[in-house]
Amino acid sequence: MFLLLIPVLGLPFSLRDARAQSVTQPDKHVTVSEEGLLELKCNYSYSGAPYLFWYVQYPSQGLQLLLKYLSGPPLVEGIKGFKAEFKKDETSFYLRKTSALWSDSAKYFCVLGDTVPKSAGGAEHKL
Ligand SMILES: *[C@@H]1O[C@H](CO)[C@@H](O)[C@H](O)[C@H]1NC(C)=O
Numbered sequence: 001m002f003l004l005l006i007p008v009l010g011l012p013f014s015l016r017d018a019r020a021q022s023v024t025q026p027d028k029h030v031t032v033s034e035e036g037l038l039e040l041k042c043n044y045s046y047s048g049a050p051y052l053f054w055y056v057q058y059p060s061q062g063l064q065l066l067l068k069y070l071s072g073p074p075l076v077e078g079i080k081g082f083k084a085e086f087k088k089d090e091t092s093f094y095l096r097k098t099s100a101l102w103s104d105s106a107k108y109f110c111v112l113g114d115t116v117p118k119s120a121g122g123a124e125h126k127l
Contacts, residue, residue, distance in 0.1 A: 022046075023112045038100035042093045042110030052093040053111040054084055063109065069093060080104075 023044045032038045054066040067078025074086040084095045
């Protein structure tokens with residue numbers, strides 16, 4: 001059995017309006033068996049209609065957008081077999097992939113709002 005160690009980082013972020021908001025990713029590290037389910041948690045706190053993003057950062061690479069939820073159907077499909085479901089009632093946006101691969105070992109960022117913090121080494125993401 002292969003194991004992946006996936007550091008999951010919650011980040012500060014900014015929004016153009018000043019309402020209180022945040023994201024939490026309770027698991028600092030997530031271990032997944034090869035061909036197993038990869039699930040990365042993310043709960044948000046935001047009073048309005050959130051824009052939610054999952055980014056990945058592979059070793060020595062920049063941030064890459066996996067998927068985003070802006071509005072519409074809550075189940076979002078992204079690249080590399082990743083999906084995430086927006087659950088408004090539970091204020092969550094969990095990232096899932098049904099058969100994780102070694103190459104999925106990376107840092108994952110759940111981001112609320114329209115901007116990726118520069119401290120993460122990413123470019124700004126404009127809507
Ligand atoms: C986070 O999301 C999960 C899954 O949707 C939900 O069960 C839980 O209540 C949420 N936690 C908080 C603190 O909102």
